[in-house]
Each structure stands twice: as C-alpha cells, then as structure tokens.
Amino acid sequence: MTKSLIGHSKDLGDNFIIRRVLPALEKRSVGPFVFFDHFGPVPVVTGEELVVRAHPHIGLATITFLYDGVITHRDSLEVEMDIRPNETNWMVAGNGIVHSERSKFDPKYEVLEGIQTWIALPKEKESMDPSFQHLSESEIPVWKENGVTLRLLGGKFLGLESKAVVHFPLFYADIEVNRDGNTVSWQLSLEEEAGLYVSRGAIESNGESYTVGSMILFEKGSKVTFTAKQNSRLMLLGGEPLKEKRHLYWNFVATSQELIDVAKERWAKDEFPKVPKETDRIPLPNSN
Numbered sequence: 001m002t003k004s005l006i007g008h009s010k011d012l013g014d015n016f017i018i019r020r021v022l023p024a025l026e027k028r029s030v031g032p033f034v035f036f037d038h039f040g041p042v043p044v045v046t047g048e049e050l051v052v053r054a055h056p057h058i059g060l061a062t063i064t065f066l067y068d069g070v071i072t073h074r075d076s077l078e079v080e081m082d083i084r085p086n087e088t089n090w091m092v093a094g095n096g097i098v099h100s101e102r103s104k105f106d107p108k109y110e111v112l113e114g115i116q117t118w119i120a121l122p123k124e125k126e127s128m129d130p131s132f133q134h135l136s137e138s139e140i141p142v143w144k145e146n147g148v149t150l151r152l153l154g155g156k157f158l159g160l161e162s163k164a165v166v167h168f169p170l171f172y173a174d175i176e177v178n179r180d181g182n183t184v185s186w187q188l189s190l191e192e193e194a195g196l197y198v199s200r201g202a203i204e205s206n207g208e209s210y211t212v213g214s215m216i217l218f219e220k221g222s223k224v225t226f227t228a229k230q231n232s233r234l235m236l237l238g239g240e241p242l243k244e245k246r247h248l249y250w251n252f253v254a255t256s257q258e259l260i261d262v263a264k265e266r267w268a269k270d271e272f273p274k275v276p277k278e279t280d281r282i283p284l285p286n287s288n
Helices: 257-268
Strands: 004-006 008-011 017-022 033-043 051-057 060-068 070-075 080-083 088-092 097-104 111-120 131-135 142-145 148-157 170-177 184-189 193-200 202-205 208-211 214-218 223-228 232-239 247-249 252-254
Touching: 004 017, 033 060, 033 193, 033 232, 051 252, 051 257, 060 070, 060 148, 070 088, 070 111, 080 088, 080 131, 088 097, 088 148, 193 202, 193 223, 202 232, 208 214, 214 223, 223 232, 247 257, 252 257
Parallel strands: none
Antiparallel strands: 004 214, 008 017, 017 033, 033 111, 051 097, 060 088, 060 111, 070 080, 070 097, 088 131, 142 148, 148 170, 170 232, 184 223, 193 214, 193 232, 202 208, 202 223, 247 252
C-alpha cells in the first residue's frame, strides 16, 4: 500500500482555516521541505480574510503560491509585493527576517486559495543574510503534455530550470490536469524522494484513491504515478533528504536548539528588524 499523509485543519485566527500536511508524526519532511500548508478556498468579501501580523523566521525559505486571490507581502527588507495566481514569493529568512501577509480585495477573484511551504536551509547557510525574490507568471517555466500542465516553481525538472534562487537541490512544481473528457495518466521515475499533494479534484495512484488534502509519498528511486478521472490540481515536491535533524519551534527552523533559543529571546526583546507600515506583531507563543 502506498504511504500517504492527510492534512489536518488548523485555525490561524478569525476562523481562517488551513490544511497542514507537514510536519506530521509519520513524516517530518519530504526532501528539504519541512512545512506544507494549503490555505482556503475562502470567499473574499472584505478583502481582510487573511491577516497575519508581523512575525519572524530563521533558518528557512518560505515559498508562497496562489491559485486565487491577492496577498500583500511586507518584510523587514523593506519589500512590499502583491502576489497573484500562478506567481511565487520566495523569502529566505537566514539569520532573521520579519514579514506580514494580508489578503487584498480584487473584483477578479471571488475566493482566496494557495499553498505555502517551508524549505530548511542547509546547515552552512542557515545563518546567511535574508533575501526576497518574486517570480511573475511569465517567469515560471511551463511544460505541457497530454492534458498535463506543469509549472516549475523551483529547482530543475523535466529539462526545465526555475529562476528561483535555491540553496538545496530540490524540485517544486504545480501540476494542472485538464482531462477534456479523457482519463489522464502520468508516470515518471525519480532519483529523489517526493510528495504529490492533491489541492483540487481527485486522483488514483497504485490502486488507491486520493482526494483534496492528501499527500502521496514516494520513496527515493520509485516512480511517481497517477491517473486523473476529473480535472485536478496537484503539487509535486521533493529532493534529497536533509542530512541533519531540524528543530522546529513556531516560525523558527534550525540545526541546533541554541539557535532557536537565541531567536526566541531576540523576538521576546523586540530585537528583530521592523517591517515598514506594520505597527502590530504576533507575540512569542506562551509569552506574557
């Protein structure tokens, strides 16, 4: 039987519910990916469906990808950027960055929906300087064949190479399946471990059925296979497994507990850099 994970619901506040798939008890990471959230779809009525106040990160890169809606990103590098469907924001936290995320009303979109993942930086780069990179839809390489459209969001895959600056060998792709009345099947051999997440629709893989919220796990050297009998949207991610254990606390990822403890103290003492236009921030969990 194929191994898989089922996302669990989590309230980020104000009844904004997300599906969290990674980390899980059964699987802490897939390649360098240590965190996977599927947010929405939620109706956009006020434009304030998602309000994530200023908060810090260390030791990771966050990748945001939207299916629908608009989110405004602000960070302590003085970057302010709107992200829209089929675009990505790559934010490298390194030794410390602070950012906020707020949904925005746009009459073109009735709902807000997307994916955010975290990638653990390699040990030798986890204290690098922070950075931010936005890739528009036209900058994302596309591969199409037999009803499958693949957008390469990061890494190298199927002869494509993303412009995203990554610090760990990986592949990360959005897969859109449009059947046009036909059953679509796909099979690919991989040298690294991988996960295939169902964001929309449903697929079958190795005799099992998977619906929204499921991530199928493929071991290193196995074949990624699926059959779609309805239009579907999938996320494929993976790479070489992490060499060192990662400590995760709140928004911090590190190879040592000491780095986590230092970051906790910095945030508690308000020593991280500030985000322009943001006057409120999320306090350290369980702090007074």
